[in-house]
Amino acid sequence: MTPEQVPSVVFKTRVRDESVPGPNPYRWEDKTTEQIFGGKKVVLFSLPGAFTPTCSSNHLPRYEQLFEEFQALGVDDIICLSVNDAFVMFQWGKQIGADKVKLLPDGNGEFTRKMGMLVEKSNLGFGMRSWRYSMFVNDGKIEKMFIEPEFGDNCPVDPFQCSDADTMLAYLKGSEAPGVSEPVKAFVG
Secondary structure (H helix, E strand, C coil): CCCCECCCCEEEEEEECCCCCCCCCEEEEEEEHHHHHCCCEEEEEEECCCCCHHHHHHHHHHHHHCHHHHHHCCCCEEEEEECCCHHHHHHHHHHHCCCCCEEEECCCCHHHHHCCCEEECHHHCCCEEECCEEEEEECCEEEEEEECCCCCCCCCCCCCCCCCHHHHHHHHHCCCCCCCCCCCCCCCC
């Protein structure tokens, strides 16, 4: 059972800071759940891993593509969360070209665990990861969640039927979900 409020955790993030000397002007910055969700309307979608096929070809790119439509409906931020570290999330966002969707590393899986969405994916060599889901959060309160079917450890498939951008957008518009769009980007690997 998922919580009614987003759990209170501290995320370990990296931020660009021009006051940091040298060729890599980034520093660590703790961000709390309250800072991320407080007083805002946020769409968060979570996925099994950066650089993986569905996540890279459709899940993240489609939210990025529809960003302005979400904004027009009053959404302040769209956040992509994964049980990956800040360095991996940064490089993945750079490769995908994500400049509107915020990538949030849940490196220790604490947020995902407290959401009840942490699953074992050792059948793929991934270890503990997030189940694929999306949610609409209003000032920290979870108003709607779309959780992919077949939730469980070592699921032999990676369902992608309802946590997609088009389904969330349709929910916010109060219209019928059109189904998952075709992949936005090609995936090689």
